[in-house]
Amino acid sequence: MAKRPLSTPEPSSNGQNGNWNAEQAHHSIRESMRVLGRYLHGKEKPLRLALICFFSRGHLLIEDLPGLGKTTLAIGLAKVLGLTFGRIQCTSDLLPTDITGLSIYNKTSGLFEFHPGPIFHNIILVDEINRATPKTQSALLEAMGEKQVTAEGRTMDLPQPFFVIATQNPAEQFGTFPLPESQMDRFMMKIHIGYPHREAELEILRGGSKRRELYSVEPVMNQESVLRIQDFIRKGVIASEAILDYMMQIIEATRQSEFLAAGLSTRGALALLHTSRAHAFMEGRDYVLPEDVKAMALHVIPHRVFFREEYDHVDKKEIVRSLLEKIPVPA
Numbered sequence: 001m002a003k004r005p006l007s008t009p010e011p012s013s014n015g016q017n018g019n020w021n022a023e024q025a026h027h028s029i030r031e032s033m034r035v036l037g038r039y040l041h042g043k044e045k046p047l048r049l050a051l052i053c054f055f056s057r058g059h060l061l062i063e064d065l066p067g068l069g070k071t072t073l074a075i076g077l078a079k080v081l082g083l084t085f086g087r088i089q090c091t092s093d094l095l096p097t098d099i100t101g102l103s104i105y106n107k108t109s110g111l112f113e114f115h116p117g118p119i120f121h122n123i124i125l126v127d128e129i130n131r132a133t134p135k136t137q138s139a140l141l142e143a144m145g146e147k148q149v150t151a152e153g154r155t156m157d158l159p160q161p162f163f164v165i166a167t168q169n170p171a172e173q174f175g176t177f178p179l180p181e182s183q184m185d186r187f188m189m190k191i192h193i194g195y196p197h198r199e200a201e202l203e204i205l206r207g208g209s210k211r212r213e214l215y216s217v218e219p220v221m222n223q224e225s226v227l228r229i230q231d232f233i234r235k236g237v238i239a240s241e242a243i244l245d246y247m248m249q250i251i252e253a254t255r256q257s258e259f260l261a262a263g264l265s266t267r268g269a270l271a272l273l274h275t276s277r278a279h280a281f282m283e284g285r286d287y288v289l290p291e292d293v294k295a296m297a298l299h300v301i302p303h304r305v306f307f308r309e310e311y312d313h314v315d316k317k318e319i320v321r322s323l324l325e326k327i328p329v330p331a
Contacts, residue, residue: 022286025229026281032051032081033048035220036073036080041200042200046191051282053189054081055226059186060191061187062165063168070125070167073165073193074165080221081219082219082221082225083121084121084122086120087118087125089128090132091132092131092133094132096135097151099119100119100149101114102114102115114151114154123163123165125165125166125167126140130169138183140186184303184304185304187303188271188275189296189299190302234274239288240287246290246293247269247293249327250293250301251263251269253327260306260307261306264304264305268305271304277292279295298317
């Protein structure tokens with residue numbers, strides 16, 4: 001199917017539109033990828049997936065070994081998108097107030113003043129999330145789901161956009177607390193970064209780490225433009241009835257599979273739709289194709305469904321891939 005020109009979006013809900021159009025947005029995304037490619041050698045795919053998750057208004061879980069560029073990815077995204085960045089290093093003694101903030105008595109004014117925690121940023125890196133206790137992990141639930149924080153009886157809105165990138169180490173289990181199902185379902189996508197290919201790693205060895213240089217990178221976008229792109233993807237990228245029916249077949253297949261004890265939730269179904277729209281937009285289209293759905297299913301579904309105990313050792317992506325192969329693709 002030939003690509004048709006991206007249409008100019010309708011004014012967003014906040015009334016911002018001006019001369020902005022989807023072609024300009026697509027150019028900004030390509031430029032962001034180019035700039036970050038200088039610091040994330042061989043990580044084009046995880047960078048692309050992270051941007052898809054961000055523009056889908058979701059949250060990202062990265063499961064991988066230390067030292068593969070997770071922190072560099074998070075800092076780089078914040079810099080090129082012109083957004084604020086906060087980091088939470090999870091440990092077993094981390095408290096919920098270390099995330100949300102707390103009130104401190106001011107002797108001069110004689111009043112308690114609230115000091116916001118690191119959660120009050122646009123992009124948050126939650127490093128080694130499975131090292132935090134369940135009580136502390138739960139402090140993230142409201143923030144990730146409702147985009148707000150309740151602290152000391154007050155409910156406060158978080159800045160928009162709000163994007164959590166959480167990491168966990170799959171190989172080290174000592175002193176960790178597995179994420180509960182409710183927390184896993186808050187993450188729109190789960191990805192792995194993996195080792196860079198040989199030439200990319202040789203380039204890193206020749207030039208050394210460039211993370212410090214990231215802090216001086218000029219933003220490609222700003223808060224206003226990224227909100228407009230998010231708004232357009234949600235409202236302006238079309239998923240036809242045929243595509244929605246195709247998605248429903250995938251969703252029903254997960255719920256009826258002999259390999260799964262429980263299939264995709266409604267929240268998971270929406271995540272598949274939103275990421276498919278963002279993937280289509282990244283491909284330069286304002287309509288969703290089956291290829292968009294299949295590409296996103298492998299990152300949206302596996303961490304959300306419950307596998308039967310006898311199949312727990314099988315590669316989850318392979319099971320999802322086998323389900324996709326059985327479903328006829330709409331013409």
